[in-house]
Amino acid sequence: MYPIKIFKDEINVDALCKREFKIDDNLYLKCFSLWTKKQDYAIEVLISENNFLQSFILTIKKKDNYFIMDVSQFSEVLKTEGIQKALNFLAKYLN
Numbered sequence: 001m002y003p004i005k006i007f008k009d010e011i012n013v014d015a016l017c018k019r020e021f022k023i024d025d026n027l028y029l030k031c032f033s034l035w036t037k038k039q040d041y042a043i044e045v046l047i048s049e050n051n052f053l054q055s056f057i058l059t060i061k062k063k064d065n066y067f068i069m070d071v072s073q074f075s076e077v078l079k080t081e082g083i084q085k086a087l088n089f090l091a092k093y094l095n
Contacts, residue, residue: 001079001083001084002070002071002079002083002084002087003068003069003070003087004068004069004070004087004088004091005066005067005068005069005091006060006066006067006068006069006091006094006095007065007066007095008066008067008094008095009065011060011067011094012094013034013036013041013043013060013094014034015093015094016031016034016043016090016093016094017031017032017033017034017043018031018032019031021086021089021090021093023082023085023086023089024082024085026048026049026050026051027047027048027049027050027082027085027086028047028048029045029046029047029048029086029089029090030045030046030047031043031044031045031058032044032045032046038062039061039062039067040059040060040061040062041059041060041061042057042058042059042060042072043057043058043059043060044057044058045057045058045086047082047083047086049080049082049083050082052080054077054078054080054083055075056071056072056075056076056077056083057071057072057074057075058070058071058072058087058090059071059072067094069087069090069091069094070087071083071087
């Protein structure tokens with residue numbers, strides 16, 4: 001589980017900000033605030049998985065010629081299949 005590699009030189013993280021996504025019938029994701037420092041990003045995320053809500057900070061950091069997407073080490077979440085699906089979905093969306 002986690003982290004996810006995004007093999008691109010550049011990504012448009014602004015495309016996630018203030019967006020809602022339906023990933024599955026019982027899996028929804030909403031992105032809120034975005035913080036940027038050069039090519040490192042943090043996004044406030046709310047996920048609803050079978051009506052169970054979790055809030056966390058998603059980090060996207062530049063490494064050489066790719067990005068790494070992960071749940072922030074400061075976020076306390078239950079590592080569920082839904083979070084992994086959501087990260088995979090967002091990585092594909094950014095590609």
